[in-house]
Amino acid sequence: MAQLDSRIPPGPLADKWRNHLASMRLVNPANKRKYEVIVVGAGLAGASAAATLAELGYRVKSFVFHDSPRRAHSIAAQGGINAAKNFQNDGDSVHRLFYDTVKGGDYRSREANVQQLAEVSVNIIDQCVALGVPFAREYGGLLANRSFGGAQVSRTFYARGQTGQQLLLGAYSSLSRMIGSGGVQLFTQSEMLDLVVVDGHAKGIIVRDLVTGAITRHAADAVILATGGYGNVFNLSTYARGSNATAIWRAYRRGACFANPCYTQIHPTCIPVTGDYQSKLTLMSESLRNDGRIWVPKKAEDRRKAPGSIPEADRDYYLERMYPAFGNLCPRDIASRAAKRVCDEGRGVGESGLGVYLDFAEAIGRLGENAVRERYGNLFDIYHEITNENAYHVPMRIFPAVHYTMGGLWVDYNLMSNVPGLFVLGEANFSDHGANRLGASALMQGLADGYFVIPNTIGDYLAGQKPSARPSTDSAEFRQAEDNVRGITSRLLGIKGREPVSHFHKRLGHILWQYCGMARNKAGLEKALQEIPALREEFWSNVLVPGSGDTLNQSLERAGRVADFLELGELLCRDALVREESCGGHFREEHEYPDGEGKRDDVNMAHVAAWEFQGDGKVPLRNVEPLAYEFVKMSVRNYK
Amino acid sequence: MKNISVTLRVWRQAGPGQPGRFVDYPARDLNPAMSFLEMLDVVNDELTLKGEEPIAFAHDCREGICGTCSLVINGKPHGPRQGVASCQTYVRSFEDGQVITVEPYRLRPFPVVKDLVTDRSAFDKIQQAGGFITVRAGSAPNANAIPVPKDDAELAMDAAQCIGCGACAAACKNASAMLFVAARVSHLGLMPQGQAERDRRVLAMVQTADGLGFGSCTNQYECSAACPKLISHDFIARLNRDFIKASFKAAFRSEPNRVVGD
Amino acid sequence: MTFLQHIFCTTIGRKFLMAVTGIVLIGFVVAHLVGNLQVFESPDRLNGYAHFLSSLGPVLWIERAGLLLCTVIHIWAAVVLTLESRRARGEQHDRTWIQATLASRYMRSTGFVVLAFIVYHLAQFTLGAAQAATYKENLPRYTMAGDYHVLGLTAVREGTVVPDVYSMVILGFQNTAVAVFYIVAVGLLALHLLHGAESLFQTLGWRNRRWSRGLRAVVTIACAAYFIGNLAIPGAVIAGILNPLPAAAASLRK
Incomplete structure (x- = not known):
């Protein structure tokens, strides 16, 4: 049974983050360079975290599976980024942004995390403007805003229809600066394939170089995953083709809890x-x-x-x-x-x-x-x-x-998972959007986590770790993890079945879309829970992965990701089946008001479901973190 | 529209520095609404089933914004249409029975990794040399403290749209990276926040691009014509001006008196 | 990096050098044409003008040295940039041009022809190494029939005996092959300038979309005018409109 301590700071809501900042342990500036931090992913959250941690003096290793950190899928976000600046003088405030986000999330997010998000949202815009992000302006030269769904104020900042691109390029420029100055070591086309846990703490990762096939071990004092959402489990989505859940899934298999997988937008x-050929x-x-x-x-x-x-x-x-x-x-x-x-x-x-x-x-x-x-x-x-x-x-x-997945790895107020030393940022975690994300809030969360939350909270963890006390990559845990990765790779290449990887991905997508898509019901989910394991079995006996593991092999990359989706898809359905209510993006046909609006069950379901891996073939354990709403009153959304 | 069939003449190369060659593959019964990359997906699945190695090609977002895709189709980076990336090229742009040449970018700073995939890390290195404004997180002034004239912000945005795909350098007969460098230099140079590092930036980025082996600009503007975001070569003029100005300023600026700390 | 390194060792610096030397060379060819067009006025004008130039002494040599330096820098930069660009480029199977102008694609070829032309032109009219028989030093001298003025001041006085450049030019172009080569060469020079003159605005950072069409129109008209002006002299000779002075013609018949 995982220990789920949300570490919510005490005190009034509005003071929580400030009090927490003042009470966290710190790492001495001269000691920071003795700590090494691994950041996986370089989207908004990963790039901003890697750059900011390097600015602070930590030694950072940044891993991306793309050929450049600028390709992360944050780049495709169109609409904008929310922030409680109240530049429009229309009554916006940190509290209002907090409230809108909690309500938009259908009362399934953690209050304190949302408050933290709303509070730092203000700094994000300052930071991005200073980085040269060409936000839309009014004729007077001041920042323009637009309104977005779920809010009655205009608090969305935008750069034409390419806000995500501009914000990502801003974070990428900071990251580039720190790479240029040696603070960050960049590993491109490097895919994390396993998490290494030593004495219960996340202390490294195993990486495959996608070009040479080389599998390497990397030790660190802390590991940050900022690898995005898992929407491609559906095969067809608005995600980039390469977006995948492998990093978070392999972390899940190492003990990190996966929270609310059924919340998909x-x-x-x-x-x-x-047509059937459709990829995107x-x-x-x-x-x-x-x-x-x-x-x-x-x-x-x-x-x-x-x-x-x-x-x-x-x-x-x-x-x-x-x-x-x-x-x-x-x-x-x-x-x-x-x-x-x-x-x-x-x-x-x-x-x-x-x-x-x-x-x-x-x-x-x-x-x-x-x-x-x-x-x-x-x-x-x-x-x-x-x-x-x-x-x-x-x-x-x-x-x-x-389009988006609100679920993800479980994290506490410090964005640390239940595996100490493993931090999860951005869409990869579950924390801020509850059961439904409002427009223009994904960019806000990614940058909040990377620029302002993790640089502060990681110190609290590292201060408890001895400087320069990383485990050696020769230790048994690293060896075992590497063997695991090599095993998966050679197993995939060795099946030599009769169907290409895409075939299985499409079929998995069909099952999920059919039974765990916009509307879900018990019978359908139970059916999916039979079909997915069968499909997975068929995959492992009949997939055809051509080529070798020693060169660029896109089929092999995708096979590994689809293998993980085949497990994640099952968890998604399992979570959807147990969640006997409708909330946000999760709609159970058994639970609706006569007008078609989803019916929440605040008595039995006002909690986070954090699934814990129990081993292959075993039913994962469903841990529960109750959602105690101290400051907001739960109510029914009504759009009539 | 009826389905069509074409022949793909694809560059196959097993790895960096290895010899490559064109191989013809039939692509039959294609829905005109299919994207070019989806056609490659289908061909690849057929190759896989035949026991051959599929064609490696770079792609990700498939909506023209990530800049990963990088095909040279019939001699033009990103294919026949203007203002779109390879992933936004559709089968309907081709004719039944056509032979379509598909090859990777061919320039020394972007070596071929495999088949149609090239290594464009040179662009990242140019960015690392100066494509940024130095701001530590937490030290930024209030966002509205400095007004930015709307026209400047709009022009900066025109330049900032660059997706870093490398088509400009690939289209250039000199393999020049000028449009890419110009876009970044102009974007940051147009923002008041970018002024402090403006001279340093332009000098460093141009020298880095030169050092990485990109060629020079001969003002033929193939780059802007091939750019999927149609970024204007006006920015190259701006880059030239900035570079020359910065060179002169660096030559005539008086040296600050550096006092060793007490 | 020092200033000189910025200018001589970077791509943009070298392009800047090409543009600046290009401006000087354009200035020269235009002035040269305007001077030569005096051939249509009278033998007195052209011969007076030629004598005035050759009498400048050190100034003439400074000008020549300057032009030579500009030419050398222009060609050096072009060669270095071209070699670098070739190195940067890989082999591409199938290349299509998208919007590059014709003139821009043939800068190297037109440059070579222009260089060959300059060499021959100097050999013919400045050094007398080619077509020596009609070289000014081998023709009867010409006596100025009136004063030649420069900026309102008398530069060459009536009665001064000067070389007969007028007849040299005309006799030189009576050789049809030479005239045709000359016409082709200045045509290609005009084409070279069509790209070069427009391009230098881009290189110096003075061009943008707002007036680029206007710039192109002005440059095109100027290049056409330059070509017509240059075409006029050999054209008029071949058409029989311009004829050598009788004394010069007679001396050749001997």
């Missing part, structure tokens, strides 16, 4: 799948729902007709019908589920029948094509680029897609 406005889904900003009307034909037999030929009377503007108050602007999860429902009824449009129309004809009639072009021109261009369709003349086709 599905974004309602993505471009639908066109592209997000269209949900701002489109401000002016677009969503509909499908009323009669299933009309679904193949040209949309323009379907008369108004035969169209079903289902969101406007079901949610008259919010209409097309209802929250992400509700819009996604409604789309699934109409498609399940056979009314979905497009080649695959998995799509709904997002129609701008009414907006163009009302505002004129030019006004629509001004507002959404770039999105219409992206749509045209991908589909070769002109959305000014024919309605867009959209469908929901997996």
Whole structure:
């Protein structure tokens, strides 16, 4: 049974972080260079953490599986980053950002962590501006803001539709500076394949060089994982193809608890799948729902007709019908589920029948094509680029897609997992978004963790570790971990089955999407829990991984990741099955209000489920961390 | 649109420094809505099933922002369309029966790792030389303390969009990295926050690029035409100006009197 | 790095040198053309002008040395940059041009032809090593029929006996092969300048999208005008509009 001590500092909510800063143990400046810290991943959280720790004087090793730290998938975030700056003088405050995030997370996040996030959000913008991030400005030269879902204030800072890119390049520039000055040692195309735990503490990792195949051991005084989310378990998602769960999954297998894996976010406005070859889904900003009307034909037999030929009377503007108050602007999860429902009824449009129309004809009639072009021109261009369709003349086709995972490795207030010395930042941890993440909050969390939380909290851990007392990489634990990695690699290469890796990934994706996607139910999840282990068994006996382990071998890389997804997928379904309620991104059909809104069970389910690995073939242990809401009152979200 | 079939003439090279050659692969019955990389996925699965080694190619986000993909398609980095990356190139841009040449970037500073994958770490080294503003976390002034004229911020953003894919250097007959360097130098040079290190930055980044073996700019602007973000070569003019200015300033600046600490 | 290292040892520094020396050389070829166009006015003008230039003495040598230095730097920088760029480039199977102009793609070839042309041009008109029979020193001298003025001051007085450059030029171009080579060479020089003159604005950092089209138009017109101006002299000779002075023509028949 894992010890889950959330280490929430005592005292009033607003003072927690400040008090904690003042009470944490410190590492003497002259001693900092004696500590080595491994940072895996160089997205917003990883790059900012590596750079900042090196600035403090720690010796940092940064590992990325990409060919450059700038490729991390944070780069693809479009919308913006929230911060409680109140530059608009519209009543924003740290407390309001805290409250919106807790409410947006459907009361399944940890209050104190969210407060910490909201408090440091203010410093993030200062830091990014000083780094030269070209945020949008007003004519007077001051920072511009836009509003985003789930908030009634304008607190989102943005850089066109490429906010993630600009913030990542800012963090990357700091990281580059520290690499240039020798504070950070960078290992590109290096994939972490195991965590080394010595005497209960995380003290190193095993890494495979993706170009040469060399497997190496790296010891450190602490290990930081900032490796992003696991949405690619669904195969098709808005994630980059390379995004994977291997680092956190292998840490899970070494004892780190995996919290709330079933909390996955599905974004309602993505471009639908066109065929079996599809590798990736592209997000269209949900701002489109401000002016677009969503509909499908009323009669299933009309679904193949040209949309323009379907008369108004035969169209079903289902969101406007079901949610008259919010209409097309209802929250992400509700819009996604409604789309699934109409498609399940056979009314979905497009080649695959998995799509709904997002129609701008009414907006163009009302505002004129030019006004629509001004507002959404770039999105219409992206749509045209991908589909070769002109959305000014024919309605867009959209469908929901997996977009973010709120679950992740369990961490305490200091972002340390239940394995001492193992810290988890950004999307890879579970801490801040509860069961649902608000728009523009992912970037905020990544940078908060990397720039401002971990540089402070890691000292508290390291101060308890003797300087220069890292275990030798020759120790038994390192040897065992390396053998484990070599074993997995050679096993994968040795199967020589009859199906390529992609085949299994697709099938796993289908199972999860079908039974553990937008809407889940007991029967489906139980079915998935039978199908996934069977698929996993088939994978390990029938996968075909060509080539060798001594060179760049993309099939081998993917095979290892899919092998982990095949385990993680099962845990996801298991978590979804036990969580007998609907909350945020987790929707159980058994638990809904008559109007379709999810029904939480605050009496029995107001807790974090932290799963603990018990060994292959064994049911993992479900640890529980109760969520005690001291400062916020839980209530029912209502969007009617 | 009907499905099409094409022949892919792909550069195969087992490893760095090894000899390579073109091999033809048929790609049949392709949905025009398929992306170029998805076509390679399908071809790779077929190769795998035939017991051959699949084609290695770099890719990640597949939405044109991470800059990983780096194919030279029919002699043009990122393929026939302007303003898109390889991953945003679709089968519908090609004709039934066409022979499509697919090769890696070919320039000395980006050596081939395998097949279509090249090592672009040279770009990271240029960034490490000066592509940053030195700010320790925690030491930044209030974000609105320094107003930035909107036009400057917009122009800086135009430059900052660079995805670091390397197409500019690959398209350049001189294998020059000028557009890449110019984008970074201009972005930071246009922001008031970037002024303190402006001269140091431009001198260091240009010298590093030269030292890494990139060629010079002959003002033919192939780079901006191949750039998936269509970053303007105007920024190269700005880079040139900044570099020359910084050189002159470095030559005529008076040396500070360095007092040894007490 | 010192200033000289910045300028001589970096790519941008060398490009800067090419641009600056390019400006000097453009200034020279334009001035040279304007001077030569005096051939259309009268033998007195061109011969007076030539005599005035050769009478400058040390100033002329300083100018020549300056031009030579600029030419050497221009060519040195071009050669070094080209070699470096070749080294930087790998073998590419299939190369397509996207938007590079024709002039820009042939800078090296046009540069070589222009260099060959300059050598021949100097041999013919300055040194008398080529077409020696019509070299000014081998033709009857010319007596100035009036004063030649520079900036309103009399530079060459009436009655001064000077070399007959006027006839040398015309007799030289009566050789059709020479005239054609000359026309082709100045055509290629104009093409060289078409890229060079526009490009130097980019290298010096004075070009941007706002007025780049205007710049291109101005440079194109200037290069066309330069070519037409240069075409005019051998053209007029071949067309029989310009003829050598009778004394010079007679001396050749002997």
